[in-house]
Amino acid sequence: MKRSVGKITFHLFGLLLITYFTLPMVVAVLMSFGPSRFLRLPTNKWTLKWYVEFFSTTKWMDGLWNSLIVSSLTIVFALIVGMATALAFTKYKYKWGAGLYTLSLTPVFTPAVIIAMSLLTVAYRTGMHGHYTIIAVAHSLWAFPLVIMVLKVSLDGLDKSLEEAARGMGATPIQAFFTVTLPLIMPSVLVGALFAFIISINEFIMALFLGTVDTETLPRIIYPVLRYRLTPLVAAASGVLMLLTVIVLLVAARLVNLGKLVQYQRS
Amino acid sequence: MTISTLSDRLSRYNKFFLLSPLLFFLIFFFAGPLLWLFRVSLYQSRGSSGFGIGGADGKEGGGFYVEGTWTLENYFKFFQDEYFRDIMFFTVELAFIVTVVTMLVSYPMAYYIYKAGAKLKTFLLIIVILPKLSNMLVLVYGLQILLANNGWINKALVGLNIIDEPVKLVYTLFSVVVSKVLLIAPYTILVITAALHGLDRTLRDAAMGLGASGTRAFLTITFPLSLPGSYVALLITIVWALGAFVSPLLLGNPDLQTLATEVPKQTFENVNWAMGSAIAFIILGLMFLVVLVFNLIIGSAIKWRTA
Numbered sequence: 001m002k003r004s005v006g007k008i009t010f011h012l013f014g015l016l017l018i019t020y021f022t023l024p025m026v027v028a029v030l031m032s033f034g035p036s037r038f039l040r041l042p043t044n045k046w047t048l049k050w051y052v053e054f055f056s057t058t059k060w061m062d063g064l065w066n067s068l069i070v071s072s073l074t075i076v077f078a079l080i081v082g083m084a085t086a087l088a089f090t091k092y093k094y095k096w097g098a099g100l101y102t103l104s105l106t107p108v109f110t111p112a113v114i115i116a117m118s119l120l121t122v123a124y125r126t127g128m129h130g131h132y133t134i135i136a137v138a139h140s141l142w143a144f145p146l147v148i149m150v151l152k153v154s155l156d157g158l159d160k161s162l163e164e165a166a167r168g169m170g171a172t173p174i175q176a177f178f179t180v181t182l183p184l185i186m187p188s189v190l191v192g193a194l195f196a197f198i199i200s201i202n203e204f205i206m207a208l209f210l211g212t213v214d215t216e217t218l219p220r221i222i223y224p225v226l227r228y229r230l231t232p233l234v235a236a237a238s239g240v241l242m243l244l245t246v247i248v249l250l251v252a253a254r255l256v257n258l259g260k261l262v263q264y265q266r267s
Numbered sequence: 268m269t270i271s272t273l274s275d276r277l278s279r280y281n282k283f284f285l286l287s288p289l290l291f292f293l294i295f296f297f298a299g300p301l302l303w304l305f306r307v308s309l310y311q312s313r314g315s316s317g318f319g320i321g322g323a324d325g326k327e328g329g330g331f332y333v334e335g336t337w338t339l340e341n342y343f344k345f346f347q348d349e350y351f352r353d354i355m356f357f358t359v360e361l362a363f364i365v366t367v368v369t370m371l372v373s374y375p376m377a378y379y380i381y382k383a384g385a386k387l388k389t390f391l392l393i394i395v396i397l398p399k400l401s402n403m404l405v406l407v408y409g410l411q412i413l414l415a416n417n418g419w420i421n422k423a424l425v426g427l428n429i430i431d432e433p434v435k436l437v438y439t440l441f442s443v444v445v446s447k448v449l450l451i452a453p454y455t456i457l458v459i460t461a462a463l464h465g466l467d468r469t470l471r472d473a474a475m476g477l478g479a480s481g482t483r484a485f486l487t488i489t490f491p492l493s494l495p496g497s498y499v500a501l502l503i504t505i506v507w508a509l510g511a512f513v514s515p516l517l518l519g520n521p522d523l524q525t526l527a528t529e530v531p532k533q534t535f536e537n538v539n540w541a542m543g544s545a546i547a548f549i550i551l552g553l554m555f556l557v558v559l560v561f562n563l564i565i566g567s568a569i570k571w572r573t574a
Contacts, residue, residue, distance in 0.1 A: 013376075014379045028409035100286075125303070140292070230408075234408055249400075
């Protein structure tokens with residue numbers, strides 16, 4: 001008897017937490033389909049007018065475009081740094097390897113305000129202030145550690161004899177990498193790119209510090225609206241951001257057999 | 268020169284070439300800027316009369332700080348001014364509350380996921396990661412609506428006769444903590460879940476085989492063994508909580524501001540980059556201090572246990 005009471009409490013706790021984790025998002029999306037301009041949840045009338053307004057406002061569309069530019073650059077930076085580093089740590093031993101590996105992961109644990117403020121002072125000095133590149137650099141500091149972690153797992157599980165066989169048959173190291181290793185780790189590379197995209201498209205503190213009116217990303221436009229005048233247009237913008245994230249996740253799931261990836265990493 | 272020595276040379280070259288992108292990013296975009304941040308914090312600030320970029324005299328750094336100066340006055344000002352001290356104490360207080368709540372939420376949830384069946388486990392993991400994958404502004408917006416005076420939470424509480432009138436929940440310490448925990452907990456839950464899954468199950472089974480009850484086996488075996496992993500989660504929580512920015516800014520009120528929200532205030536509103544940098548550096552210092560103190564405490568605790 002006592003045991004089952006404990007179990008029910010435990011399940012109730014789980015349910016409460018699931019609600020806590022999902023409800024804010026659900027409410028935000030619901031709001032974007034409601035007719036009222038005020039903070040009233042829609043009851044029976046549903047409308048797409050906020051989405052129409054979103055897609056017909058130049059400011060919001062510019063923001064969306066800027067967000068896509070910055071996140072594309074972030075993917076490029078994060079993949080270059082992440083892939084090279086993961087390869088380096090699987091192929092070679094370094095004197096201070098363990099320390100360097102830990103150091104390579106520290107940026108992701110550094111709060112955004114610190115990264116943003118320090119890059120701002122440097123960007124200003126070097127004339128990069130407000131440029132897409134510096135925002136993407138900031139975002140990739142959060143993204144490349146994740147790419148390293150994902151690729152490291154995948155590379156560690158790789159059969160080394162395959163690349164050796166290719167080398168034995170006369171392939172140069174670069175040929176062997178592009179024809180053997182890269183196709184084998186492609187799923188993880190895509191997952192890494194996906195992480196980079198999601199981080200960049202949603203990040204806002206660094207974009208706030210490092211961007212200007214010309215390079216305003218979508219979250220940076222949402223922020224003052226949230227602070228000073230709430231409208232469901234914000235919900236529509238949030239809805240677009242979430243839709244983008246979900247689409248990318250689905251595309252990735254289609255390109256890559258995610259289940260197989262998990263199995264592969266287990267074996 | 269034979270082929271093999273050539274390839275040896277190439278691979279030795281490769282060994283460091285492959286690390287160059289990482290080193291480039293760490294030096295020029297991470298460590299370097301942090302050092303420069305410290306340098307900027309040592310500039311003399313130029314009152315609050317700047318006119319945006321370019322400054323009054325149009326020279327580099329014109330409106331933001333006085334070129335060529337070295338001074339500790341920003342730090343002195345910070346620790347002498349009651350305004351800044353209050354913000355610092357509140358930041359630490361908030362970090363403490365957030366850390367306690369996050370751990371109280373995360374550990375049981377991680378244990379719940381650990382105990383769940385395969386299908387439920389996948390579902391729960393997706394739910395837990397979801398807030399991390401979505402925009403934090405979306406979460407804040409949802410919470411602003413949920414916690415409003417006429418929001419669902421207040422309506423539910425009134426409907427259940429727990430309270431007579433709607434309580435002010437939004438723009439209070441409550442809403443700041445609720446949102447900050449939501450932003451951190453996905454990570455800590457994943458870390459603790461991973462730690463629990465890494466445990467050797469046979470130990471627990473052995474304890475129960477020797478007659479220990481489920482609760483006792485948990486308290487004497489599972490819980491102590493999961494502590495190292497949970498400790499990592501704890502440190503990350505403290506570091507992130509000390510850097511709280513979005514929650515106090517969008518769900519707090521003027522009395523509930525943190526050091527992190529003070530950084531853009533000084534930098535952009537007062538156009539005082541030197542002070543902004545000094546505060547950013549003080550946040551960094553606080554984080555190091557906390558991690559250091561915790562490592563000392565945990566280190567001596569381990570020594571005491573093994574002695």
